[in-house]
Amino acid sequence: MIPIQAAIDEYIASTRKEREPRISMSGLGNCMRKLILTERKAKHFDFDARNYRVFAMGFQVEEFVLKSLRAKGIVFKEQEAVEYRGITGTYDAILRDDESDALTLIDVKSVHSMKFNYLNKEGVDKNYAMQLWGYQKALEGKYKLSHIPRIFYVSKDDLRIEDLGVPRSDWGDKVDAKIDEIEKWRASDDLPPEKKERDWECFVCNKKSGTKAWCRYISNCPVMYKEYQDKGGKQ
Numbered sequence: 001m002i003p004i005q006a007a008i009d010e011y012i013a014s015t016r017k018e019r020e021p022r023i024s025m026s027g028l029g030n031c032m033r034k035l036i037l038t039e040r041k042a043k044h045f046d047f048d049a050r051n052y053r054v055f056a057m058g059f060q061v062e063e064f065v066l067k068s069l070r071a072k073g074i075v076f077k078e079q080e081a082v083e084y085r086g087i088t089g090t091y092d093a094i095l096r097d098d099e100s101d102a103l104t105l106i107d108v109k110s111v112h113s114m115k116f117n118y119l120n121k122e123g124v125d126k127n128y129a130m131q132l133w134g135y136q137k138a139l140e141g142k143y144k145l146s147h148i149p150r151i152f153y154v155s156k157d158d159l160r161i162e163d164l165g166v167p168r169s170d171w172g173d174k175v176d177a178k179i180d181e182i183e184k185w186r187a188s189d190d191l192p193p194e195k196k197e198r199d200w201e202c203f204v205c206n207k208k209s210g211t212k213a214w215c216r217y218i219s220n221c222p223v224m225y226k227e228y229q230d231k232g233g234k235q
């Protein structure tokens with residue numbers, strides 16, 4: 001039998017670049033404890049081969065969407081590195097409207113098609129909104145952007161797209177408040193408190209068994225870790 005799965009996993013591992021343990025735009029929606037643990041290079045679990053396959057698959061789908069937008073000729077700028085108050089990241093694209101000069105920042109997120117069953121009811125993921133607004137704030141002084149950046153959710157199963165705007169409302173203020181808090185904890189020797197109840201900032205898988213936590217720092221959170229193990233979590 002040809003070991004195809006192993007070949008794919010090896011290929012993904014060979015193309016993987018380890019990231020600097022620093023707080024980036026994509027982390028703005030993460031819990032403060034995890035962000036500070038990351039920066040302090042705390043001991044953590046490694047992702048497994050399946051986790052990396054999920055990331056690789058998401059990247060392929062997102063890149064396909066960007067390719068389609070390029071072919072349509074509506075990409076004004078893409079994948080520039082940006083910085084806002086010391087937090088860095090690389091946004092996906094700024095699109096030009098066909099019929100006007102309006103420029104809109106977009107971020108592409110690949111999801112399972114089941115997500116579309118409740119996306120319109122629940123609205124955009126809060127951590128995605130934080131990331132998007134981090135980019136928006138970094139870019140506002142540079143380009144004349146629409147005040148409603150957008151998240152393009154794309155299904156990995158059939159490339160269906162749901163395009164949701166994320167108006168300023170209080171996301172801009174939330175980004176600044178989060179960076180204020182990051183700066184406060186950076187100046188402290190203490191660790192931000194562990195979450196006692198899971199919320200949208202805490203990336204621990206809810207499934208009852210057979211899964212790994214998406215927060216690699218979960219072993220630094222005794223309450224979360226116990227609850228996770230009690231439900232059959234593997235790490």
Ligand code: SF4
Pocket residue numbers: 031032033034194195201202203204215216217218220221224
């Ligand atoms: S387990 Fe939850 S509370 Fe603990 S560091 Fe991870 S995200 Fe934060």
